[in-house]
Amino acid sequence: xxxxxxxxxxxxxxxxxxxxxxxxxxxxxxxxxxxxxxxxxxxxxxxxxxxxxxxxxxxxxxxxxxxxxxxxxxxxxxxxxxxxxxxxxxxxxxxxxxxxxxxxxxxxxxxxxxxxxxxxxxxxxxxxxxxxxxxxxxxxxxxxxxxxxxxxxxxxxxxxxxxxxxxxxxxxxxxxxxxxxxxxxxxxxxxxxxxxxxxxxxxxxxxxxxxxxxxxxxxxxxxxxxxxxxxxxxxxxxxxxxxxxxxxxxxxxxxxxxxxxxxxxxxxxxxxxxxxxxxxxxxxxxxxxxxxxxxxxxxxxxxxxxxxxxxxxxxxxxxxxxxxxxxxxxxxxxxxxxxxxxxxxxxxxxxxxxxxxxxxxxxxxxxxxxxxxxxxxxxxxxxxxxxxxxxxxxxxxxxxxxxxxxxxxxxxxxxxxxxxxxxxxxxxxxxxxxxxxxxxxxxxxxxxxxxxxxxxxxxxxxxxxxxxxxxxxxxxxxxxxxxxxxxxxxxxxxxxxxxxxxxxxxxxxxxxxxxxxxxxxxxxxxxxxxxxxxxxxxxxxxxxxxxxxxxxxxxxxxxxxxxxxxxxxxxxxxxxxxxxxxxxxxxxxxxxxxxxxxxxxxxxxxxxxxx
Amino acid sequence: xxxxxxxxxxxxxxxxxxxxxxxxxxxxxxxxxxxxxxxxxxxxxxxxxxxxxxxxxxxxxxxxxxxxxxxxxxxxxxxxxxxxxxxxxxxxxxxxxxxxxxxxxxxxxxxxxxxxxxxxxxxxxxxxxxxxxxxxxxxxxxxxxxxxxxxxxxxxxxxxxxxxxxxxx
Numbered sequence: 001x002x003x004x005x006x007x008x009x010x011x012x013x014x015x016x017x018x019x020x021x022x023x024x025x026x027x028x029x030x031x032x033x034x035x036x037x038x039x040x041x042x043x044x045x046x047x048x049x050x051x052x053x054x055x056x057x058x059x060x061x062x063x064x065x066x067x068x069x070x071x072x073x074x075x076x077x078x079x080x081x082x083x084x085x086x087x088x089x090x091x092x093x094x095x096x097x098x099x100x101x102x103x104x105x106x107x108x109x110x111x112x113x114x115x116x117x118x119x120x121x122x123x124x125x126x127x128x129x130x131x132x133x134x135x136x137x138x139x140x141x142x143x144x145x146x147x148x149x150x151x152x153x154x155x156x157x158x159x160x161x162x163x164x165x166x167x168x169x170x171x172x173x174x175x176x177x178x179x180x181x182x183x184x185x186x187x188x189x190x191x192x193x194x195x196x197x198x199x200x201x202x203x204x205x206x207x208x209x210x211x212x213x214x215x216x217x218x219x220x221x222x223x224x225x226x227x228x229x230x231x232x233x234x235x236x237x238x239x240x241x242x243x244x245x246x247x248x249x250x251x252x253x254x255x256x257x258x259x260x261x262x263x264x265x266x267x268x269x270x271x272x273x274x275x276x277x278x279x280x281x282x283x284x285x286x287x288x289x290x291x292x293x294x295x296x297x298x299x300x301x302x303x304x305x306x307x308x309x310x311x312x313x314x315x316x317x318x319x320x321x322x323x324x325x326x327x328x329x330x331x332x333x334x335x336x337x338x339x340x341x342x343x344x345x346x347x348x349x350x351x352x353x354x355x356x357x358x359x360x361x362x363x364x365x366x367x368x369x370x371x372x373x374x375x376x377x378x379x380x381x382x383x384x385x386x387x388x389x390x391x392x393x394x395x396x397x398x399x400x401x402x403x404x405x406x407x408x409x410x411x412x413x414x415x416x417x418x419x420x421x422x423x424x425x426x427x428x429x430x431x432x433x434x435x436x437x438x439x440x441x442x443x444x445x446x447x448x449x450x451x452x453x454x455x456x457x458x459x460x461x462x463x464x465x466x467x468x469x470x471x472x473x474x475x476x477x478x479x480x481x482x483x484x485x486x487x488x489x490x491x492x493x494x495x496x497x498x499x500x501x502x503x504x505x506x507x508x509x510x511x512x513x514x515x516x517x518x519x520x521x522x523x524x525x526x527x528x529x530x531x532x533x534x535x536x537x538x539x540x541x542x543x544x545x546x547x548x549x550x551x552x553x554x555x556x557x558x559x560x561x562x563x564x565x566x567x568x569x570x571x572x573x574x575x576x577x578x579x580x581x582x583x584x585x586x587x588x589x590x591x592x593x594x595x596x597x598x599x600x601x602x603x604x605x606x607x608x609x610x611x
Numbered sequence: 612x613x614x615x616x617x618x619x620x621x622x623x624x625x626x627x628x629x630x631x632x633x634x635x636x637x638x639x640x641x642x643x644x645x646x647x648x649x650x651x652x653x654x655x656x657x658x659x660x661x662x663x664x665x666x667x668x669x670x671x672x673x674x675x676x677x678x679x680x681x682x683x684x685x686x687x688x689x690x691x692x693x694x695x696x697x698x699x700x701x702x703x704x705x706x707x708x709x710x711x712x713x714x715x716x717x718x719x720x721x722x723x724x725x726x727x728x729x730x731x732x733x734x735x736x737x738x739x740x741x742x743x744x745x746x747x748x749x750x751x752x753x754x755x756x757x758x759x760x761x762x763x764x765x766x767x768x769x770x771x772x773x774x775x776x777x778x779x780x
Contacts, residue, residue, distance in 0.1 A: 008634045008644070033651035118651030141645065141669065174671035175630065175646040177638045250670035326674035344675045345694035351658030352621060352687075384655060463652065570656050586718075586728040 009041075009178040011142035011171040015109060016041025018149030019079045020051050023184035024107075026071035027055045028064035029476075030435065031464035032083030033118035034172035035111035039081060040465070043477055049183055057467050057476045060400070060435040061086035065093045065108070072106040072162075073199065074190035077153055081109035084125045085399065089436070091128070094162070098132045099209045100198055101160040104188065105153030108134070108164045111172050114296040114323040118169075120382070120399060122321065124298035129164045130274040133217050136164040137226075138273050138295075140250040142176040148271070150184075155226075159216045168296055170247040170323075217275050226272035228280050233266040237337065240290040241266035243301060245273050248294045248324040255326065255333055265337065270295070276304040292317070292336045296324050311336065356387050358571040359543075359589035361534025362456050364503035365427070366393035367567055367597065369454065372513045373423040379406040381437070383429040384463045385456050390568050394427065401436025403428050408440070408449035415450070423517050424451035430486060431461035431469045438489055445493045445527050450520040452513065453495075453529045455486060458536040466538065490529045497528035504534060506596040537589060548590035549605035553581050556602035567597045612642055613666030614746040615673045619692040620684030622654035625732030629682065630661035632736065635755045636747040637665045647671035660692055665746050680744055682735055683712075703739040705731050713742055715778050721771065730771035737775020749776055 009017060015038045019027055029039040039055060046053040054071075058064035061082040068078040082090060087110045094108065110125035129136035137152055139145035145167050152163040197205045220226070228243065231253075242265060244252045249269045256262040266288075270276070273295065284291060284305060293302045293312035302312045311317040318324070318332050327344065334341055356363045366388040369378065380386060380394040381403040388394035396406055407426035414421035428437045433455050441453065461467040468474040473483030490498050497519040503509045509532070516528035535542035559579040563572050571588035572581055581602075592605040616633065620626040630646050637644035642665050649659035662673045678695040686706040696702065702712035707719065715738040717731035724730075733756065740749045747755075753772055760768045 006638065008631070008638050010648075036650075117649075117653070141671075170647060170671055173648045173650050175634050175644075175648065176671075177644060247670060251672060253669045326670065326672050330674065345696075347675070347694045348690055351691040352656065354622060354652050354655040354657030357623075357655060384652075387652070387655060 004179045004181045006177045007180050008175055009142055009146075009180075010037060010175045011145050011167055011173060012037035013041040014142040014146035014176075014178045015081070015149060015165070015167065015172075017045050017178070017180055018146035019107070020045040020049060020053065021146075021181060021183055022077060022105075022150040022153050023186040024077040024079045024153070025053055025186075025188075026068055026076065027053065027079040027081070028058045028068045029081040030058055030061045030064055030086055031461050031467045032086050033464055034113055034169040035081050035083045035086070035109065036464040036467070037172070038109060038111075039476055042079070051183055055476045059470060061090040062093060065090040065097075069093060069097055069102070069106060071190075072102040072104040074104065074192045076104040076188050076190060077186065078104060079107045079109065079149070082111070083119065084110055084112045084123055085119060085121060086110070087125055087128055089400065094128075094134070095132050097162045098134045099206060099213055100201060101209075101212075102156060102162055103160070105156035106162040107149055107152040107156060108162050109149075110164055110166055112166060112168045112297060114168055120397070122297050124296070124300060125164065125166045126273045126300045127298045129166070130300060133213050134162055134164055135217070135220050135272060136166050136274050137271055138166050138245045139171055140245070140247050140269065142171060142174050143178050144271075145171055146178055155220070159220060161213075161216055166246075168247055174247075221275035221278045224277075224279075227277040228268040228270045231262060231267040233264050237265040239288055240292075240336075241268060241284070241288045242292045242294065242333075242336070243268045243270060243284075244294040245270040245301060246296050248296050248329065251324065251326045251329050252294050252333070255330055259333075259339065261337065270301055273300045274304070276301060281305060290336070292332070294318060294324060294329060294332065297321070353390070354387060355390055355568055355570055356384065357537060358569055358587050359537045359591035359593075360384070361458060361503050361532065361536075362388060363391065363567065363569065364506055364534070364593045365454060365456055365509070365532040366391045368503055368506055368509045368513060369393050369425050369427070372510045373425060373517070376423040376425055377410050379403040379410065379424070379426045381428040381432045383432055383461075385427055385429055388427065391566065400432055401428070401440050404437050404440035404444060404453060407451040407453065408444040408447065411449045411451050421450070423520070425454060425513070426451060427454045427456055429462075430455060430457040430459065430471060431467070433486065434470055434484075441490070441493045441495070441527065441529075445495050448526050450525055451527060452516045452520060453527055455490075455529065455531045457486060457531050457533045459542070460536050460539060462536045462538060466536070486531060490531070493527075495527045495529045496525070498531070499529075500531040500533055502534050503532045504591060504593055506593060543589065546591070547607070549592040549607060551583050551588055551590060551592070551594070552604050552606075553583060554602045554604060555580075556600045557581050557598075558600055558602075560599065562599055563594055563597050563603070567594060569594060612746060613668075614680065615678045616663040616665075616680040616682065616745070617673060617678045617692060617695050618661040618663070618682045618684070619688040620659055620732070621688075622649075622656045622659050623729070624684040625729050626659050626661050626684060629732050629736055630663060632752065632755050632759060633663045633745075633747070635759055636751050637663070639751060639755060640747060642746070643667055645669075645671045658688060658691055680739070682739055684732055684735060701742070701744045703735060703742070703744065705735045713738070713744075715775060717775065720774050720778060724770060724774050726767055726771050726774075730767060733768050733771035734775035734778070737772040738779045739775075741776040741779025
C-alpha cells in the first residue's frame with residue numbers, strides 16, 4: 001500500500017498500525033486489558049506490509065521494557081505496550097530510562113482503565129510519567145492515538161527521552177475510520193556505542209544525568225508544538241475556559257456542540273498533559289478567572305496549573321474518582337456554565353456478573369479445593385480464575401504473582417503462634433506464574449513455607465485473548481520458540497511435592513489435594529505444588545479433543561441448588577415450574593464434571609450418541 | 612445523518628460482531644463512525660454493551676436517554692440498559708415474548724435453520740434491517756457480512772441474516 005486508505009480500526013489496532021508505520025523495528029508487550037490487542041495488531045500489520053519488525057510477548061512488562069530499551073540503545077525505533085498496572089511492574093527500568101535517555105525513539109504505551117472496568121486500580125499513568133519526568137501524550141480517539149505514536153517517536157529521538165502515549169479503555173476499545181498510510185522505512189542497522197558513564201551510570205554520574213533530564217523537560221515545556229489547542233469562544237463567557245484531555249475532551253466537545261456552546265466558550269484540548277506547556281500555564285493565569293479542567297483519572301493538568309481558581313478533581317466539581325462518561329461530564333458543565341439541568345433516565349443497575357465458562361477446568365479445580373478444605377485460606381491471582389471468587393474458592397486477588405507470596409505470609413502469620421495452621425491453597429494461572437509467580441515460589445520454598453500451590457495450567461493466557469505462554473512454544477509472530485516447561489521450573493525451585501493432574505476427575509483430584517496437604521504438614525514438608533492441567537475450552541481444538549457426554553437431570557433432583565450456588569456452571573439453572581435443575585443444551589459442553597457435584601446423584605452423563 | 616445505536620447482550624453472544632459490521636457499513640456508506648465495546652472479564656458471560664455512533668461525533672459513548680436504536684440479544688438486558696434509549700427509540704429484541712418492542716425469536720429461528728445459537732446475533736441484525744430501522748439497508752449489510760466474515764462462517768452468517776430479514780417481512 002503506497003497511498004492513504006481509510007480503515008475501521010479499534011484504538012489498539014490504530015496504535016499497532018502507528019507503530020508499524022513509524023518505522024519501529026521492535027515491539028514488546030505483556031497482555032492486559034485494555035492494552036492486549038496492540039501487539040497482535042503490530043504483528044498483523046507488519047506481515048501485511050512486509051515491515052522488518054521483531055515482536056514478542058515477553059514474560060512480563062519489566063522484561064518487555066528492557067528488551068525494547070536495548071533495541072533503542074542500538075539506535076533503532078522501539079515500542080513497548082502494557083496496561084497501566086503493567087507499568088508498575090516495569091517502573092524500575094522506566095524510571096532510570098528517563099535519566100539515561102534513549103537513542104532510537106522509544107514509545108511507551110501505558111493504557112489506563114478509568115472506571116475501572118478490568119483492573120485492580122484506576123491509577124493514572126500520566127502521573128507516573130510526571131513522576132519519572134517523561135513526556136506523555138493523551139489521545140482522545142483511535143485516530144489521534146495512531147498519529148501520536150509517530151509524534152512520540154519523533155519527540156523521543158529529538159530529546160533522547162522515552163515518551164509515553166497514554167490511551168484509556170474508551171480509546172483502546174473504540175473503533176473508528178482511521179487513515180492508514182505508507183511505512184517509514186528507516187533501515188538503521190543496530191549500532192551500540194559504548195558509553196559506560198551513561199549506560200551503566202554510577203551514582204557519581206547520575207546527578208548530571210538528572211540535570212540533563214530537567215533541562216530536556218524544560219525545553220519540551222517551552223516548545224510550541226504540543227501546546228494545548230484552542231477552540232476559541234466568541235466572548236459569551238468572558239474570563240472562563242474549559243480545559244480537557246483524552247477521551248474526556250471528546251465527550252466534552254460532543255456536549256458543547258449539542259448545547260450550541262462550541263465556539264462560544266474557550267475550549268482547550270491538552271494533547272501533552274506533562275510537561276504542561278509553560279506559556280499555556282501563564283496564559284491561563286492571566287486570561288481566565290474561571291477555569292474548569294476535565295481529565296482522567298488523576299488531576300495531572302490541574303496540579304501543574306497550581307491555581308486556586310481551577311475547578312476540577314481537586315476542587316470536587318469533577319468527581320474525584322471514576323470514569324468521566326458523558327453522563328458524569330454533563331452536570332459538571334451545567335454547574336460551571338450555569339446551564340439548566342438536563343433530566344436523564346437513571347440506570348436501573350443489575351445485569352449478569354461474569355462467570356467461568358461452561359466446562360472450564362478452573363471451575364473443577366476450585367470446586368475440589370474448597371470441598372477438600374472447608375476451613376482453608378485461598379489466596380489467588382489475576383486472570384480468568386479470579387472468577388473463582390464466585391465459587392468461594394478465591395479469598396485474595398492483589399496483583400500479578402501476589403497469591404504465592406501471600407500464601408507464604410499467611411502461613412508465617414498463623415505459624416507464629418506455634419499452633420495449628422489452616423490449609424492454605426494458592427491458585428495461579430500459567431501465564432501469571434511465568435510473569436511473577438516464579439520468584440515468589442522460589443522464595444516460599446527456600447523459607448520453608450507450608451502451603452499448597454495449584455498452578456491452573458490451561459495452556460494459554462485466556463482472559464486477555466489467548467496469547468501464547470512460554471510453555472506453548474509459539475511466539476507472538478507464530479513461530480516456534482524454545483519452550484520453557486512449568487514442571488521444570490517447579491522442580492528447579494526444590495519443592496518436595498510436585499504432581500500433575502486433570503481436575504476434570506474430581507474425586508482423584510481431591511485425593512491429590514489431600515495428599516498434598518499431608519505433605520505440607522509432614523515434618524520435612526514445605527510447599528506442595530499441584531499442576532492442574534486442562535486446556536481452555538475457548539480453544540476450538542482443545543474442545544474437539546475431549547469426550548463429550550450427553551448430560552441429563554433425573555427425577556432424583558431435589559432442587560437443593562448445590563450445583564447452582566457452589567459450582568455455578570452457566571449451563572445449569574433452576575426450572576421454577578417443577579423445582580428441578582435443567583441443563584441448557586446450547587451452553588453445556590458435555591464435560592461431565594457436574595456428575596460428581598450433585599449430592600443426590602441426579603445428574604447423569606452418557607457418551608454422546610448413546611443416551 | 613446521525614444515529615446512535617446500542618447493542619446489548621451477554622459475553623459470547625456476538626455483540627462485538629454486530630458492532631464491527633455496523634461500523635464497517637457506516638464507513639462503506641461514507642459516514643463517519645465511532646464505536647465503543649466491552650472487552651476483558653465481562654466477556655465471560657457477563658452483561659456487555661456496545662455503542663455505535665454514526666455521524667460527526669467525537670466521543671465513543673452514548674449518554675443516557677440518547678440512543679436512537681437498541682438491539683438486544685437477550686430480553687433480560689432490556690431492564691439493565693433501557694435507560695440509554697430515547698423515549699421514541701426503535702427497540703429490537705431476540706425473544707419469544709412480545710412487549711413494547713419489536714421481537715424476533717432468533718434462537719428458535721437459528722435452530723429451525725440448522726444454525727448454532729450464536730447465529731441469533733445476525734438474525735437480529737437482519738430483522739432490524741428488514742424493519743427499516745437502521746442507517747444501513749439490508750443490501751449494504753449483507754455485502755459487509757460477505758466481505759468481513761471469515762470464509763468458513765460466511766455462508767452460515769449470510770443465511771442467518773437472510774432468516775432475520777424474512778422474519779421482518
